[in-house]
Amino acid sequence: MLNSDLTQQIRDKARELLESKAAECVIGYETGSDGAIARPAFIYSPDGVERLVFDDTCTHNLASYLVNRKGKATAVVLKACDARSLNVLLQEKQVARDKVYAIGVACDGIRQAVWGRPKGELQDRCKACQGHTPPIYDVLIGQPTSPDPPAPSDFSRVAEMEAKTPEERLAFWQRQFARCIRCYACRQICFGCYCQECFVERLDPEWTGIRVAPAQNQMYHIIRAFHLAGRCIACDECQRACPVDIPLSLLNRKLEEETLEMFGHRSGLSAEAQAPMATFRPEELE
Amino acid sequence: MSLSTSSPRTESARRTGQGSVLTKDGLKVWLGRLLESHRVIAPAVEDGVLFFQPVSRPQDVVLEGKTAISPKGWVHPQTEVLFRVERRDGATALESPEEPPQQVLFGVRPCDARGIKHIDKVMLAEPSDGLYARRRERTALVGLACSQAWPECFCTSLGLAPDDASDVDVMLTLAGDIFLARAVTEKGKALLELAPLEDAPAGEPAVAQLAKFPTDGLAPAMKANFDSKYWAAVADRCIHCNICTFVCADCYCFDVRDAHVGGTVERLRCWDSCQAYGFTRIAGGYERRATKGERMRQRFAHKLLYYPEQFGEPLCTGCGRCVVACPVNIDIREIIQDVLKMGVKSATARAE
Amino acid sequence: MQPYLATLKEARYITGDVKVLSVEINDPVAREAFKYAPGQFAFVSAFGVGESAVTFVSVPHRPGPLEFAIRRVGTVSAALHELDVGATLGVRGPYGNRFPLEDYRGKDILIIGGGIGMAPLRPVINYLLDHHDQYGNLTIINGARSPQDLAFAEEFETWAKAPRTRLELTVDRGDDVWKGRVALVPAVVEELKPSPANCVTITCGPPIMIRFVLQSLKKLGFADSQIVTTLEAKMKCGIGKCARCNVGEKYVCQDGPVFTFDQIATFLEGF
Structure with missing residues (x-):
C-alpha cells in the first residue's frame, strides 16, 4: 500500500536536491514490474522524481549502492535499519559523509513479498524492529514512532537452534549449505560485502576454488558470516535474496548475539563507534 | 492417432485412446519401476524448497508447483569432474570420470525441456563435448504439461506452449485426476512400456492459458540498441550477482579450473556467470567488460541476439525464474518490451 | 576437453618474465597428428593449477x-x-583460425610487435624467412618497455641478416648499454613510413600500442583490410562452448583469434 504522504515528501526532497545539484543522483524506490512490489530506482533528473514511491514493500537496503558511487554526491532513501549500515560504512571509511545526503524514513515495517505474489505478513526483522527512526539522516521523512534507546534484538530463533544437539545443528546446516548454488546474491546484496575481490573468488591463494559442494559452500557462508560479525545490521536482505531459502540471517543473528555479549556492541548505531573486530584493547588479552 | 492437429491443446485431448492414461496411483507404480533401473530426478521438497533432486520413493515426487531452479544441472552439472590426474608408477595419467548413470528427469516442464535443448545445441555442436554427450544419451525426459501458469511465465511469447512436447521423450498432461501419457520418442516408448497404462476415460486436459506479448524483430532491435544508454541505466540497480544465470533454464557458461582432492588433482568444470566481475578479466588484470552495463548487456545480447544469430531462436524459454529470483527486479520481459519499443529507430539515429 | 600428456623438454627465459617452453606430446601418434599453423593457439595445462590459452x-x-x-x-x-625440465604438462588444441600467409604471397610484409605481443608474430617471421622467395620485403618493428623486455633477442641477428629483411628494435626506456632506438612503436612506424602499396601489416601488442599503431598506419594510407591482428580474450574451452571470449557476436576462439581491422570495425563490442 503506497504511503502517499511519505512518497510525496520523498519526491519533494528529491526534486529539491536534484534541482539545486546538491545531489547528482537520488537512490530511492519505484514500483517494480509486477505493478506492486518496489525496486531500487536511480533518479538523475528532477523529471524523474515522480517515479519514486515509498510503501511496505520497500525492502532493499539502498546503502549497498553507496560504495560504488564513491566521490559522487548521492542522496539515498534509508529506512531506520538501512541507516545503521550507512553508519557502518562511514565508520569503515567506505563513503564520505559530505557526499551522501541521507533521506531517512521513519518506517512502519516492510512486508514479505515475492514478485508477482500477494504480499505476506510483516518481515521478521520488522517484527523485531529495534527502532523505527534512523540513527543518522540529513532529513527525516515521517514521524519518529519509537523512543531511544533502541529496542533489544530478538535472539529467540538463535536460542531455538541452540536448544538442538550439536549433531542436529550440524545436519541442519549441512542440508542448508548443500542446497546453495553459490550465486552470491547474499553477498552482492549486502551493504557490508564491498570487498573488491571476495576471498571465495581469490585464486592466489585459493581458499575454496570453484567447486560448488557442501564443504566449500559451508566455508563460504561461515567465513562470510564472520566477516560480518559486529557489522551486520540485520536487514536480512541476504536471506531474502537467496533463491533456495537458506536461513542466512540465523548465522548473522548468532554472531550479533556474540558481539553484543562479548563487546556490548550493536552495529551502526553511530558513525563514531569503534568496530569490535577492528579494535584492540590490551585488556582483551585476559 | 490423429494426424492434423490445430493446436497442442487439441492434440493432447485426442490422445486419450487406449493405453494412454495413467492414474495417480498408476503414476506411482511407474515411478517405482523406473527407480529400479534408473536414477530418477524429480521435483521434491526440502525445507520448503521445491527443486529437482534424486528421489528414492515415488511418494516424494511433487508434480505441482515450479522448482526454484531449472533441472539443467542434471545434464550440465554445476560442478563436474572433466578428468583426474593420477600418479601411477611415477608417471602422470589422466583418468576419465565415471560413466554417467542412466537417468530419468521426471516432471520436466516444457520450458525447462527447451532449455536443455538449447544447451544441447551448444554442447553437441562439433566438436561435440564428449562428457555432455554421454550424459545426455543416458538421460530421458518425462515432460509435464503445465496446467497452471505462474505470474512470471511467458513461454508462449517465445513460441512455446505450456504443453509443448517437442523436447521431451514422454509427455504427461493432467486431465481431471489422471494423466494422459504419450511417448514422443523411441526412448520414451521404452520408458512407457513400464507404465501401467489404462483405458480409463480421461477428463479434459488441463493446460494453462497465458497472455502473450509480441517478440518479433527482437534481434534487429537488440543490435540497433546495442550502444544505447539503456543498459547502463537498467544496470544501475543490478547487484551483479549470478542469480539470474544460475536459475536460468538456458544459461550454460562455464569455468574450468583444477582442484586438489587428497593427493589427486581434479579438473573441474563449473557454471560461471557473465554477470560476475572478472568473467572476462585476463591474467594481468585487464577486464574487458568492466562496467555493470556492459555485463548486463552481454547477458541479454547473448540471449536475444547472438544465440538467435547462431541457432535461430532466443536463448530463453520464458520460464520466468530470473524474474522472480532477481533481488532487484531486473525483468527480462520488461527488457524485451523496452528494446522492441526503442526498436530500430535509434539505429537510424545512430547512423545519422 | 582432455589434454594430451606432454613433457617439458626445455625452458629458457627470453626476457625477465617470459619463458619459452619447449613441449613434446608424449604419445607418438598424437604428436604426429598434431598439425597447427601460425596464429593458432593451444591450451597448456599445469596440472593442479589449471590451463591457459597460449x-x-x-x-x-x-x-x-x-x-x-x-x-x-x-x-x-x-x-x-x-615446472622443471622433464615435468609432465598438458596440451590440447590446436584451436582458432590462423594467419592466411599464403594469401600474402608476393606482398611486402610489415610486422609490428610490442612486448609479449611478439609471440604470435615469431612463427610468422620464421615462416616468411623460410619462404622468403615467395614474399616481398619484410620489415619487423619490435618494441618493448626496456631492452631486457625485447622478446626473441637470440634471433635478432638471424632476422636482421636475412635477405630483404629489415629489423627495427625500439624501447620505451633505454639503459646504460642500450645504443639502439628509444621511441614508442607508433613513432617508429611514422618515421619509417612504410608504403601501403602491396603491403600487409601484422601487428600484436598491448591495446594502447595497437590503438596508436592503427592511427599511424592510417596516416600513411593503410586500409583496415591491410592490417591484421590477433586478439587475446579470456577463454575456457577453445571450442565455442564456454561463452566467455565473445566480442559481440564473434567468438575469439573459433572466429579468431586472427582478424583484420575491417572485421574488427564491424564488432558490436569493443575489446
Whole structure:
C-alpha cells in the first residue's frame, strides 16, 4: 500500500536536491514490474522524481549502492535499519559523509513479498524492529514512532537452534549449505560485502576454488558470516535474496548475539563507534 | 492417432485412446519401476524448497508447483569432474570420470525441456563435448504439461506452449485426476512400456492459458540498441550477482579450473556467470567488460541476439525464474518490451 | 576437453618474465597428428593449477617440439614457469583460425610487435624467412618497455641478416648499454613510413600500442583490410562452448583469434 504522504515528501526532497545539484543522483524506490512490489530506482533528473514511491514493500537496503558511487554526491532513501549500515560504512571509511545526503524514513515495517505474489505478513526483522527512526539522516521523512534507546534484538530463533544437539545443528546446516548454488546474491546484496575481490573468488591463494559442494559452500557462508560479525545490521536482505531459502540471517543473528555479549556492541548505531573486530584493547588479552 | 492437429491443446485431448492414461496411483507404480533401473530426478521438497533432486520413493515426487531452479544441472552439472590426474608408477595419467548413470528427469516442464535443448545445441555442436554427450544419451525426459501458469511465465511469447512436447521423450498432461501419457520418442516408448497404462476415460486436459506479448524483430532491435544508454541505466540497480544465470533454464557458461582432492588433482568444470566481475578479466588484470552495463548487456545480447544469430531462436524459454529470483527486479520481459519499443529507430539515429 | 600428456623438454627465459617452453606430446601418434599453423593457439595445462590459452611460437614446418612463450602474469603462468625440465604438462588444441600467409604471397610484409605481443608474430617471421622467395620485403618493428623486455633477442641477428629483411628494435626506456632506438612503436612506424602499396601489416601488442599503431598506419594510407591482428580474450574451452571470449557476436576462439581491422570495425563490442 503506497504511503502517499511519505512518497510525496520523498519526491519533494528529491526534486529539491536534484534541482539545486546538491545531489547528482537520488537512490530511492519505484514500483517494480509486477505493478506492486518496489525496486531500487536511480533518479538523475528532477523529471524523474515522480517515479519514486515509498510503501511496505520497500525492502532493499539502498546503502549497498553507496560504495560504488564513491566521490559522487548521492542522496539515498534509508529506512531506520538501512541507516545503521550507512553508519557502518562511514565508520569503515567506505563513503564520505559530505557526499551522501541521507533521506531517512521513519518506517512502519516492510512486508514479505515475492514478485508477482500477494504480499505476506510483516518481515521478521520488522517484527523485531529495534527502532523505527534512523540513527543518522540529513532529513527525516515521517514521524519518529519509537523512543531511544533502541529496542533489544530478538535472539529467540538463535536460542531455538541452540536448544538442538550439536549433531542436529550440524545436519541442519549441512542440508542448508548443500542446497546453495553459490550465486552470491547474499553477498552482492549486502551493504557490508564491498570487498573488491571476495576471498571465495581469490585464486592466489585459493581458499575454496570453484567447486560448488557442501564443504566449500559451508566455508563460504561461515567465513562470510564472520566477516560480518559486529557489522551486520540485520536487514536480512541476504536471506531474502537467496533463491533456495537458506536461513542466512540465523548465522548473522548468532554472531550479533556474540558481539553484543562479548563487546556490548550493536552495529551502526553511530558513525563514531569503534568496530569490535577492528579494535584492540590490551585488556582483551585476559 | 490423429494426424492434423490445430493446436497442442487439441492434440493432447485426442490422445486419450487406449493405453494412454495413467492414474495417480498408476503414476506411482511407474515411478517405482523406473527407480529400479534408473536414477530418477524429480521435483521434491526440502525445507520448503521445491527443486529437482534424486528421489528414492515415488511418494516424494511433487508434480505441482515450479522448482526454484531449472533441472539443467542434471545434464550440465554445476560442478563436474572433466578428468583426474593420477600418479601411477611415477608417471602422470589422466583418468576419465565415471560413466554417467542412466537417468530419468521426471516432471520436466516444457520450458525447462527447451532449455536443455538449447544447451544441447551448444554442447553437441562439433566438436561435440564428449562428457555432455554421454550424459545426455543416458538421460530421458518425462515432460509435464503445465496446467497452471505462474505470474512470471511467458513461454508462449517465445513460441512455446505450456504443453509443448517437442523436447521431451514422454509427455504427461493432467486431465481431471489422471494423466494422459504419450511417448514422443523411441526412448520414451521404452520408458512407457513400464507404465501401467489404462483405458480409463480421461477428463479434459488441463493446460494453462497465458497472455502473450509480441517478440518479433527482437534481434534487429537488440543490435540497433546495442550502444544505447539503456543498459547502463537498467544496470544501475543490478547487484551483479549470478542469480539470474544460475536459475536460468538456458544459461550454460562455464569455468574450468583444477582442484586438489587428497593427493589427486581434479579438473573441474563449473557454471560461471557473465554477470560476475572478472568473467572476462585476463591474467594481468585487464577486464574487458568492466562496467555493470556492459555485463548486463552481454547477458541479454547473448540471449536475444547472438544465440538467435547462431541457432535461430532466443536463448530463453520464458520460464520466468530470473524474474522472480532477481533481488532487484531486473525483468527480462520488461527488457524485451523496452528494446522492441526503442526498436530500430535509434539505429537510424545512430547512423545519422 | 582432455589434454594430451606432454613433457617439458626445455625452458629458457627470453626476457625477465617470459619463458619459452619447449613441449613434446608424449604419445607418438598424437604428436604426429598434431598439425597447427601460425596464429593458432593451444591450451597448456599445469596440472593442479589449471590451463591457459597460449599461442604457438614455434613454426610447424621446422621439426622439433612445440614452443610456447609464457609471460608470468597469473597463477597458471606462474606454475608453468616453475615446472622443471622433464615435468609432465598438458596440451590440447590446436584451436582458432590462423594467419592466411599464403594469401600474402608476393606482398611486402610489415610486422609490428610490442612486448609479449611478439609471440604470435615469431612463427610468422620464421615462416616468411623460410619462404622468403615467395614474399616481398619484410620489415619487423619490435618494441618493448626496456631492452631486457625485447622478446626473441637470440634471433635478432638471424632476422636482421636475412635477405630483404629489415629489423627495427625500439624501447620505451633505454639503459646504460642500450645504443639502439628509444621511441614508442607508433613513432617508429611514422618515421619509417612504410608504403601501403602491396603491403600487409601484422601487428600484436598491448591495446594502447595497437590503438596508436592503427592511427599511424592510417596516416600513411593503410586500409583496415591491410592490417591484421590477433586478439587475446579470456577463454575456457577453445571450442565455442564456454561463452566467455565473445566480442559481440564473434567468438575469439573459433572466429579468431586472427582478424583484420575491417572485421574488427564491424564488432558490436569493443575489446
